[in-house]
Amino acid sequence: MKDYLLKSICFCLLGLLLAACQPAVQYAKVKPVTLSRGLAQTVDVHAAGDWRDTGVRIKPGESYEITAKGIWSMGGICGNADADGTGTSGLCTIISDPWGISARVSSLVGRIGSSGRPFGVGRFKTLKGNQEGILYLRAYDDLIGDNSGSMTVTIKRQGAPVQQAAAPPPPPAPVAAPAYKPVTVPKSGSLPPLQPAVQGGKRVALVIGNSRYRMAPLANPANDARLIAATLRSVGFDVLEHLDADQKQMKRAVNAFGDKLEAAGRDAVGLFYYAGHGVQVGGRNYLLPLGSDIQREKDVDVEGVAADSVLGAMAFAGNRLNFMVLDACRNNPFKRSFRSAVRGLARMDAPRGTLIAYATGPGDVAADGSGTNSPYSESLSRALVEKGVSVERMFRQVRNAVMQTTNNKQVPWEASSLTGGDFFFNPN
Numbered sequence: 001m002k003d004y005l006l007k008s009i010c011f012c013l014l015g016l017l018l019a020a021c022q023p024a025v026q027y028a029k030v031k032p033v034t035l036s037r038g039l040a041q042t043v044d045v046h047a048a049g050d051w052r053d054t055g056v057r058i059k060p061g062e063s064y065e066i067t068a069k070g071i072w073s074m075g076g077i078c079g080n081a082d083a084d085g086t087g088t089s090g091l092c093t094i095i096s097d098p099w100g101i102s103a104r105v106s107s108l109v110g111r112i113g114s115s116g117r118p119f120g121v122g123r124f125k126t127l128k129g130n131q132e133g134i135l136y137l138r139a140y141d142d143l144i145g146d147n148s149g150s151m152t153v154t155i156k157r158q159g160a161p162v163q164q165a166a167a168p169p170p171p172p173a174p175v176a177a178p179a180y181k182p183v184t185v186p187k188s189g190s191l192p193p194l195q196p197a198v199q200g201g202k203r204v205a206l207v208i209g210n211s212r213y214r215m216a217p218l219a220n221p222a223n224d225a226r227l228i229a230a231t232l233r234s235v236g237f238d239v240l241e242h243l244d245a246d247q248k249q250m251k252r253a254v255n256a257f258g259d260k261l262e263a264a265g266r267d268a269v270g271l272f273y274y275a276g277h278g279v280q281v282g283g284r285n286y287l288l289p290l291g292s293d294i295q296r297e298k299d300v301d302v303e304g305v306a307a308d309s310v311l312g313a314m315a316f317a318g319n320r321l322n323f324m325v326l327d328a329c330r331n332n333p334f335k336r337s338f339r340s341a342v343r344g345l346a347r348m349d350a351p352r353g354t355l356i357a358y359a360t361g362p363g364d365v366a367a368d369g370s371g372t373n374s375p376y377s378e379s380l381s382r383a384l385v386e387k388g389v390s391v392e393r394m395f396r397q398v399r400n401a402v403m404q405t406t407n408n409k410q411v412p413w414e415a416s417s418l419t420g421g422d423f424f425f426n427p428n
Contacts, residue, residue: 030055037159047072047147072149201267210276221275224377258313278328
């Protein structure tokens with residue numbers, strides 16, 4: 001009798017276990033699609049479903065952004081979690097990584113092809129295609145029959161949309177050759193005449209230098225900020241100067257800078273200079289304040305200060321001429337915990353009437369310097385006080401000086417949308 005009861009209990013447990021392994025959600029077949037650059041596809045991934053065919057064909061060498069939003073549960077004792085697995089109870093994470101893929105149980109995982117090796121995805125991932133195949137997604141859980149909830153996942157192929165070439169016009173009908181006419185040479189003045197130099201009105205600058213980071217402190221940014229602030233004052237700028245600032249101080253400084261620039265009027269000249277750690281995430285640049293608590297890539301948007309927010313403050317001020325100078329292209333101190341460890345800063349397009357100057361080219365790393373200042377800030381300080389040098393020529397001089405100092409290892413770079421006449425920091 002005891003053996004019969006024991007066998008009955010075992011068969012019941014086995015039946016429950018097999019039921020828990022069966023997917024409760026069956027996905028419809030999806031037609032494969034190859035995304036054009038800049039386009040995206042959105043699918044739902046259910047926690048109680050097996051591998052989800054997204055229909056997106058991954059191309060080798062191309063990059064894709066995968067973003068997941070939602071809440072799901074891996075069973076009654078597990079609690080609710082996001083796509084990173086955050087929120088899952090400890091009872092569910094006793095076996096922390098059963099597939100050995102360095103991902104958290106209850107997180108979103110993926111694979112390329114129906115038999116590809118799984119990999120972690122989470123709430124956000126930049127996926128670089130190393131093979132061609134359909135992208136599959138699912139919840140990281142072996143027993144999926146008791147799961148609930150879903151994620152809305154967007155897969156976007158990175159890059160600007162490809163412009164389709166217009167169809168060539170039909171060939172013109174043949175016509176008789178016209179009688180010879182003498183060619184008229186255009187007179188000078190067919191191009192807009194050179195405009196007079198722009199002096200601008202009041203000059204306003206915000207200078208920030210961050211050195212004393214808990215992780216990866218830097219020797220020179222605070223020194224660089226002091227040097228540039230003093231140099232700008234010598235050429236007529238009203239300078240707001242902040243050293244070793246936390247996030248609140250930096251954001252308040254940007255707001256005060258924008259207000260002061262707006263009050264100075266349309267003819268004002270604005271300049272923002274930053275030295276310190278800076279990183280790019282998803283093609284967007286962030287300046288890192290002191291006290292930043294950054295454990296993963298997604299923390300940067302919460303803990304950092306977006307560089308484009310400074311451009312936004314200057315644009316809102318409505319003045320005609322602005323400069324942004326970023327000596328923030330040092331190594332990413334958090335790259336080991338980032339999914340996409342990209343060097344340096346990303347390129348930003350300069351709004352009209354703006355010049356953005358980088359200590360080195362996009363994706364490259366600038367030197368902090370072995371002396372009291374970085375090679376870039378030293379060269380920039382000398383160039384700012386040169387008399388009678390236009391701003392474009394001045395930054396070219398800075399580039400040549402830094403390349404010479406660093407033996408061509410560091411090449412400063414600018415993006416300019418300046419219009420009108422030449423501008424001189426020191427016209428006299």
